Amino acid sequence: MTVNTNDIKMNIINIITSIDDAEELERIYHSLEKKIADGSKKHNIKDAIIEIREGVSYKEILAEQNYQPISYNEFRELADKIEWEHSLEELLAELD
Numbered sequence: 392m393t394v395n396t397n398d399i400k401m402n403i404i405n406i407i408t409s410i411d412d413a414e415e416l417e418r419i420y421h422s423l424e425k426k427i428a429d430g431s432k433k434h435n436i437k438d439a440i441i442e443i444r445e446g447v448s449y450k451e452i453l454a455e456q457n458y459q460p461i462s463y464n465e466f467r468e469l470a471d472k473i474e475w476e477h478s479l480e481e482l483l484a485e486l487d
Contacts (some may be wrong), residue, residue, distance in 0.1 A: 395457065
C-alpha cells in the first residue's frame with residue numbers, strides 16, 4: 392500500500408480537530424513550532440510547486456491518486472455515522 396502525503400495530512404487534521412483540550416492543542420502547536428524553528432523542517436515555497444505534465448489522461452490521474460469511488464448509498468451510510476456537536480441550524484447560522 393502506497394502512503395500518500397495528502398492522506399497523512401488529512402489524518403493529522405482529523406485527529407487535531409477531534410481534540411477539544413486547548414492546553415493539549417497548544418502543546419502540539421509549540422512542539423511543531425519548535426521542530427520547524429530547529430530546522431528539522433524548513434518551509435520552502437519551491438516544495439509546493441509541481442510541474443504540469445502534458446499528455447496525462449484522466450484515467451492515469453485517477454490511478455496515480457488511487458481513487459476509489461463510492462456510491463451515494465455508501466456515502467450516505469458513512470455520513471449518517473458522523474456525530475455532530477452542533478445542529479445544522481447552528482452551523483448555518485455561523486455562515487451569516
